[in-house]
Amino acid sequence: MADWPYNTRIWKRLRLAKLASDPGCYACELRGRFVPAVAVDHVKAIKAGGEPFPPLDGLMSLCERCHNEKTNAVDRPDRASTGRRFKGFDVNGNPIDPGDAWHGGGA
Template identity: 80%
Template sequence: MADWPYNTATWRRLRLAKLAHDPLCFACQLRGQIVMARAVDHIKSVKSGGDPFPSLDGLMSLCDRCHNEKTGAVDRPDRAATGRRFKGFDAQGNPIDPGDDWHGGGASKDQKCGT
């Protein structure tokens, strides 16, 4: 996490504000689990043209596992991406990823995956 914008005081303040506002992992909550978040992730990655310092609703609080899963699935252009941000299903058996086609399609994954 040494590259810009993550090595700035602005990012550190924004990250702490997001974790204070949403201390639980977004994806784990969708699975019905209560897990403390440690990472803050851009809903639209900076590499994809996302704002490096968005408002809090442009960020997701995630546990390390979910952050790594999301980054590997959609934010790594050097790897074969699955396109699904989060694996798993809710208690009703529905996919937890708000960007999954099951949830209606049409809107981009960035628009559907908020906190």
């Protein structure tokens, strides 16, 4: 977490505020499970034009597993990936990734 903006006081406060408001992992909750979040991730990556310090709804609270999966699938174009932000399905059998074609492909 050494790269800007993650080493700033502003980010550290924003991260704590997000974890306080959404203490569970976003993706795991979509799967019907509560897993405590330990990471805060940008909904729209800074490299893709996202704001470094967005409002709280521009951030996601994630567990370590989901954060690593999302980072490897979306934020690392140098690696072969599916481009799918989150793997798995909700309790109704629908894909949880908001970018899935089932949801209209937008997220």
